[in-house]
Amino acid sequence: MDSPHGAAVKAEDFGLKGPRGWAFRGVGIDAAPGSLIAVEGPSGTGRTCLLLALTGRMKPTAGHAEVGGHRLPKHMTAVRRVAALGPVAGVTDLDQALTVAEQLREGALLHRHYDGPVRALLRSPAERRADARARIEAALDTAGLDLTTLPKGPRTSVRDLERLESVRLSVAIALLGSPRLLALDDLDLKLSDTERTEAWALLRSIAAAGTTVLAVCSEAPDDAVVVRTGPQEPAAPDAGADPAADAAPAADADTENDAENDTENETEETKGADDALAEAGRA
Known part of the structure; x- marks a missing residue:
């Protein structure tokens, strides 16, 4: 059974x-919905590509999966x-030139855009600002990031954040859209044992x-649903196949409108997906 809050994740013979x-x-x-899923493996075993494929940012080439039905x-x-992406290098990088408050406002504006322009027009500017503040406060609380503990509070530069603080900020921004699936890459990278805990x-x-x-x-961790990745044997390209066709994520087949929206709303996520597949040996 699926859930309005969490998304069930299923895959069978899934590959790219x-x-x-x-x-x-x-x-x-x-x-099941509300699970903690850990993709475990050494760097270079396709972990990032798997994350991007399961969140709809990269097209798989074998098997199938279901996310939220x-x-x-x-x-x-x-x-x-x-599905929302937390920290994924090269895809959802925080802007080092912004302050924490500016980064949060930018995230709130982006999610308001995804909510739809018609809905936004039905509310006054004061209502929109109040809604953005409430969503940001709730997301920060869930992510465990207390802005008052930062060196300069909300005006702290993103570049001055510690690694775990940066993870929490990325998670908070992802949560602004109330996703049913939250995905993070390289969670334990550059974290101490205490920070990892x-x-x-x-x-x-x-x-x-x-x-x-x-x-x-x-x-x-022991209590996670663990998916392990390992070294893959290289495969020769099919005769007559166009390698460039494999490298580019193909268009979705949902509806004609979805295809148009994808073209209009191309973001760093899709560009990062191209890079990740091109560098699959280092994913």
């Missing part, structure tokens, strides 16, 4: 092959609507509240 061979293959998952690869746009505690609390969490890591 690019011009350099398989990024990942044969992946199986069966996770939406089947992949057929309904990639629908999956993107319910705090990061997993944060993700457990989000999952316990109902949102499904998918986190790439080098070592998974």
